[in-house]
Amino acid sequence: xxxxxxxxVLLATVLGTNIPFFSMAVIxxxxxxxxxxxxxxxxxxxxxxxxxxxxxxxxxxxxxxLQYQTLWFCSGKLNIAFGYYLDxxxxxxxxxxxxxxxxxxxxxxxxxxxxxxxxxxxxxxxxFAWAMMNMVIAGSMLQLFIFWEMVGLxxxxxxxxxxxxxxxxxxxxxxxxxxxxxxxxxxLGLILLLIGFGNLGIPELNHAAVTxxxxxxxxxxxxxxxxCGVIGKSAQFPLLTWLPDAMEGPTPxxxxxxxxxxxxxxxxxxxxxxxxxxxxxxxxxxxxxxxTVTMLLSSTMAxxxxxxxxxxxxxxxxxxxxxxxxxxxxxYFAGVFHLTTHAGFKALLFLCSGIFIHEFHTNDMRIIxxxxxxxxxxxxxxxxxxxxxxxxxxPFSGFFxxxxxxxxxxxxxxxxxYAAGLFGAVLTAYYSFRLIFHILFPKDGIExxxxxxxxxxxxxxxxxxxxxxxxRAMAIPVMFLAGVxxxxxxxxxxxxxFLMRLVPRAGEVSAHARSAAAVHGAVNATAAAAAxxxxxxxxxxxxxxxxxxxxxxxxxxxxxxxxxxxxxGFLSHxxxxxxxxxxxxxxxxxxxxxxxxxxxxxxxxxxxxxxRRIIDGGIDxxxxxxxxxxxVFSFLQSGMLQFNLVLMVLVAGAAVLYFxx
Amino acid sequence: MNSLSTYLIISALLxxxxxxxxxxxxxxxxxxxxxxxxxxAANLNFMAYNRFLVSDPVTGQVITLFVMGLAAxxxxxxxxxxxxxxxxxxxxxIEAAQKMKG
Numbered sequence: 001x002x003x004x005x006x007x008x009v010l011l012a013t014v015l016g017t018n019i020p021f022f023s024m025a026v027i028x029x030x031x032x033x034x035x036x037x038x039x040x041x042x043x044x045x046x047x048x049x050x051x052x053x054x055x056x057x058x059x060x061x062x063x064x065x066l067q068y069q070t071l072w073f074c075s076g077k078l079n080i081a082f083g084y085y086l087d088x089x090x091x092x093x094x095x096x097x098x099x100x101x102x103x104x105x106x107x108x109x110x111x112x113x114x115x116x117x118x119x120x121x122x123x124x125x126x127x128f129a130w131a132m133m134n135m136v137i138a139g140s141m142l143q144l145f146i147f148w149e150m151v152g153l154x155x156x157x158x159x160x161x162x163x164x165x166x167x168x169x170x171x172x173x174x175x176x177x178x179x180x181x182x183x184x185x186x187x188l189g190l191i192l193l194l195i196g197f198g199n200l201g202i203p204e205l206n207h208a209a210v211t212x213x214x215x216x217x218x219x220x221x222x223x224x225x226x227x228c229g230v231i232g233k234s235a236q237f238p239l240l241t242w243l244p245d246a247m248e249g250p251t252p253x254x255x256x257x258x259x260x261x262x263x264x265x266x267x268x269x270x271x272x273x274x275x276x277x278x279x280x281x282x283x284x285x286x287x288x289x290x291x292t293v294t295m296l297l298s299s300t301m302a303x304x305x306x307x308x309x310x311x312x313x314x315x316x317x318x319x320x321x322x323x324x325x326x327x328x329x330x331x332y333f334a335g336v337f338h339l340t341t342h343a344g345f346k347a348l349l350f351l352c353s354g355i356f357i358h359e360f361h362t363n364d365m366r367i368i369x370x371x372x373x374x375x376x377x378x379x380x381x382x383x384x385x386x387x388x389x390x391x392x393x394x395p396f397s398g399f400f401x402x403x404x405x406x407x408x409x410x411x412x413x414x415x416x417x418y419a420a421g422l423f424g425a426v427l428t429a430y431y432s433f434r435l436i437f438h439i440l441f442p443k444d445g446i447e448x449x450x451x452x453x454x455x456x457x458x459x460x461x462x463x464x465x466x467x468x469x470x471x472r473a474m475a476i477p478v479m480f481l482a483g484v485x486x487x488x489x490x491x492x493x494x495x496x497x498f499l500m501r502l503v504p505r506a507g508e509v510s511a512h513a514r515s516a517a518a519v520h521g522a523v524n525a526t527a528a529a530a531a532x533x534x535x536x537x538x539x540x541x542x543x544x545x546x547x548x549x550x551x552x553x554x555x556x557x558x559x560x561x562x563x564x565x566x567x568x569g570f571l572s573h574x575x576x577x578x579x580x581x582x583x584x585x586x587x588x589x590x591x592x593x594x595x596x597x598x599x600x601x602x603x604x605x606x607x608x609x610x611x612r613r614i615i616d617g618g619i620d621x622x623x624x625x626x627x628x629x630x631x632v633f634s635f636l637q638s639g640m641l642q643f644n645l646v647l648m649v650l651v652a653g654a655a656v657l658y659f660x661x
Numbered sequence: 662m663n664s665l666s667t668y669l670i671i672s673a674l675l676x677x678x679x680x681x682x683x684x685x686x687x688x689x690x691x692x693x694x695x696x697x698x699x700x701x702a703a704n705l706n707f708m709a710y711n712r713f714l715v716s717d718p719v720t721g722q723v724i725t726l727f728v729m730g731l732a733a734x735x736x737x738x739x740x741x742x743x744x745x746x747x748x749x750x751x752x753x754x755i756e757a758a759q760k761m762k763g
Contacts, residue, residue: 461695639760639761642687642755
């Protein structure tokens with residue numbers, strides 16, 4: 001306890017990461033019936049968290065990685081430590097989580113105002129913030145896994161927040177189950193590591209991987225299993241359909257959990273034990289393929305949906321695919337940098353959409369456009385900034401990070417990954433601006449809003465009053481995030497220096513990998529190193545990247561923006577393709593079929609048969625036997641009392657005679 | 662005539678009367694009274710053996726007192742059962758109770 005107060009860093013860490021838990025407990029136990037107080041407690045605690053995260057980042061900006069740990073339990077030779085690991089990566093992520101969570105909670109003051117579950121909402125938000133922050137600074141993989149599951153739990157609560165709505169509770173369940181599928185793999189991977197290596201500490205693991213202290217097969221197998229966790233949490237290829245469904249939750253939840261922070265947890269975990277992963281080129285190759293497939297599939301899905309939030313959800317999946325691609329191509333910094341910028345601009349996009357949805361009570365971009373979405377100037381401008389960042393247009397933040405990723409991909413021996421990345425960039429720009437143009441230039445112009453026409457000038461005042469605090473609470477975080485999206489890209493070199501300064505080992509690895517004749521090219525080469533290696537074509541890559549984004553925007557302009565555009569999209573000429581994209585490549589249907597045939601018809605029916613025939617049958621058999629034997633014995637009971645008595649006397653008499661004589 | 666066998670004979674007669682009553686009467690109250698006779702026959706035996714064979718006279722009397730208490734309790738419970746049966750069957754004939762056969 002004394003150490004806690006003597007060491008300001010430890011104090012800030014413990015306080016900052018755990019105060020949301022106390023606010024959750026206080027809200028759930030004491031202040032549930034008082035929404036205003038609950039929201040103040042929650043916002044207050046998250047502000048403390050954000051401030052302590054930022055101050056930690058500033059204080060430890062040029063310090064070596066700090067590790068606090070204490071023995072949690074030991075059994076035989078096995079020691080499990082519990083503690084915090086503060087290195088540049090976790091500090092950066094802690095700050096992102098703190099800031100975004102803080103902004104989203106402030107935003108929710110407006111968005112959720114008047115909701116019957118207001119207190120509950122803030123309690124779950126606090127739970128999420130606590131779990132996520134503790135996951136980020138976890139010192140061992142086991143601790144990370146525990147909080148990883150807590151994050152999943154908070155996500156389940158928040159997706160199913162409107163639990164009285166059937167689709168929302170279904171979506172919550174779907175997300176939970178699909179995440180568990182991935183987590184089974186993750187957990188098996190951890191057990192394998194524990195058996196084969198005997199230590200789950202993150203620094204130890206990375207160090208052992210770098211110094212080749214682990215057997216090759218073990219690394220590949222456990223890396224692949226652990227990657228299953230990434231697939232589940234970050235909605236990668238086979239398990240990607242839960243994320244779009246998760247949009248059933250309130251929009252701020254989508255902004256915080258299902259775009260900026262929680263789904264990035266998978267990518268974070270990947271980069272957390274990045275040296276470990278890169279010790280297995282085979283696993284990295286699998287991850288690269290999965291990231292690419294995810295990115296392309298979800299981009300195509302985003303091209304056909306009209307639901308505002310669904311578009312951003314699909315785009316989140318595809319951007320996560322980009323991050324996985326970058327990391328598995330060896331671009332540690334590129335992946336983490338894209339995670340950072342994406343957290344900013346995707347939260348921005350969702351929060352802007354939230355304002356539209358709050359105002360017009362619909363998710364359909366066509367209706368929002370028709371009802372005059374572009375009159376809401378603040379969210380419109382901010383959303384355009386976010387979309388530009390997402391499309392990778394300079395000078396917005398997404399441009400820098402996407403450029404870093406494409407550079408890493410271009411350094412791969414096979415150019416197919418780079419081509420896929422470039423193609424994905426075109427699709428990204430296309431679908432984001434399809435949405436923007438739908439709202440900016442609706443098909444038949446804007447319908448006059450009736451109350452504007454009726455009340456004339458004071459309608460505006462009325463509206464101002466109507467929005468008042470709620471609108472300001474929503475607009476301020478949005479504007480802040482828009483500002484971040486503009487400037488964040490320019491911090492690239494600072495961030496790179498910050499992140500890479502403690503990774504000399506990664507450099508060694510890349511040297512190793514290169515000398516080992518590069519099964520997969522520039523493993524671990526940093527974005528900068530790759531850029532240096534590719535110096536002559538660096539500017540060419542940049543031109544290609546920008547033109548991919550611009551191409552997508554132009555295409556969207558021709559189809560949705562310009563006067564007299566058809567506003568249907570070229571895909572409407574191919575109904576089969578449209579249907580394919582709209583039904584998510586039949587993934588959900590396949591899962592349904594798979595569930596029905598293998599799980600329900602196969603496994604479950606076996607269990608049901610066991611239950612009905614063996615267990616139920618056994619118990620029924622005992623009952624039937626008891627009843628039957630009762631019937632047999634009841635023949636002896638004639639009900640004639642005195643006859644029985646006579647028998648009794650005779651028997652007793654016979655017994656007496658027998659004993660006496 | 663003041664010997665043990667006199668008392669034993671009286672007791673055996675009493676017991677036989679009770680047994681006859683319990684086997685022959687159809688009236689439940691009559692059967693209950695017959696049970697009392699049986700118990701009293703046993704009591705008489707206890708007292709007689711105690712009087713003629715055991716030096717300490719207390720033991721048999723204590724047992725007799727216990728049996729009397731038991732008989733009182735049994736009468737209370739028996740009568741309440743008979744009452745319940747009467748409410749149900751409107752009769753205290755033992756044959757009416759045959760309907761309760763499972």
